[in-house]
Amino acid sequence: MTQANRPNTGPDAMPDLFAYTDGACSGNPGPGGWGCLLIAREGGTVVKQKDLSGGAKLTTNNQMELLAAISALESLTKPSRITIVTDSVYVKDGITSWIHGWKKRGWKTAANKPVKNEELWKRLDAATASHEVMWRWVKGHAGHPENERADELARAGMAPFKT
Known part of the structure; x- marks a missing residue:
């Protein structure tokens, strides 16, 4: 579900909620981690902030990126x-974009191959169902403080699994 142009004012207004997510992997596959910085703002002022992170011994960067978004939701x-x-x-x-076609084709790609990370995509799809989610892309490692913090959290999530 996406957000329409609605003012975020009045007694029932929700705070502006943002999740900055990132994944990291040492080797691909290899040990990896995910991180998420959740921030709630009211009137532009941060009113609540929460760090989330985790990791796995054998994973991929894409799996960690997906888990960061899933964990946020x-x-x-x-x-x-x-x-x-x-x-x-x-x-x-x-x-x-892609998920709509995958679902229509029974979780197959346009080339009729199984969708990689299907279970994580299904979990992300389910996690979005009860929320109004807007998705925004930012260039990684380009000086966005919140994205840099998510990257730090992802690396911290990976640390216990590196040998």
Whole structure:
């Protein structure tokens, strides 16, 4: 679901909620981590901030990027309007465009091959169902402070799995 142009004012207004997500992997596959910086703003002022992170011993960068977005949405305790900011074109294009064709074709690509990371895509699709989600792409490692923080969290999530 995407947000229409609605003012965020009045007694029922929700705070502006943002999730800055990132994944990291040492080797691909290899040990990896994901990170998410959740920020709630009211009137432009940060009123709440939460760090999330995790990782796995054997994973891929794309799996970690997906898990960052999934974890952001699954951490929400009630239906919300949220903007997910990712530096992954794979995640943004996958959830906003490609997924519709995959579902129509029974989780096959346009080349009739199985969709990679199908279970994670299904989990992300389910996680978006009760929220109004806007997706925004930013260039990674380009000086966006929140994206840089998500990257730090992803690397911290990976650290226990590196040997």
